[in-house]
Amino acid sequence: MxxxxxxxxxxxxxxxxxxxxxxxxAVIIDAHGDAWQKSAYLDTWYRAFDGDGVPAYTLAQxxxxxxxxxxxxxxxx
Numbered sequence: 001m002x003x004x005x006x007x008x009x010x011x012x013x014x015x016x017x018x019x020x021x022x023x024x025x026a027v028i029i030d031a032h033g034d035a036w037q038k039s040a041y042l043d044t045w046y047r048a049f050d051g052d053g054v055p056a057y058t059l060a061q062x063x064x065x066x067x068x069x070x071x072x073x074x075x076x077x
Contacts, residue, residue: 016060019045025072031064 008016022028024040035048036059044053 012060015063015066016056018066019056019060022068023072025070026068027070028063029067029069030059030062031066035069036063 019028019038022038024038026038028036028038028045030036036045037048038045039053042053044055045059046053
């Protein structure tokens with residue numbers, strides 16, 4: 001995990017660490033039911049239906065509880 005803001009709430013810091021630890025092309029479902037896929041090449045997460053990318057630190061603040069649906073190369077979670 002990259003060095004970042006040290007005063008984040010613990011739940012957001014855990015979300016960011018979890019997102020950063022996932023491999024390229026991993027797919028998650030957020031608390032709102034939206035699917036996101038990781039692009040390690042661009043260091044960005046993309047929402048399935050609009051294609052707008054956001055960095056992990058932004059996604060970590062907005063996703064709530066995350067369900068990992070697919071880890072690239074590892075099959076379904």
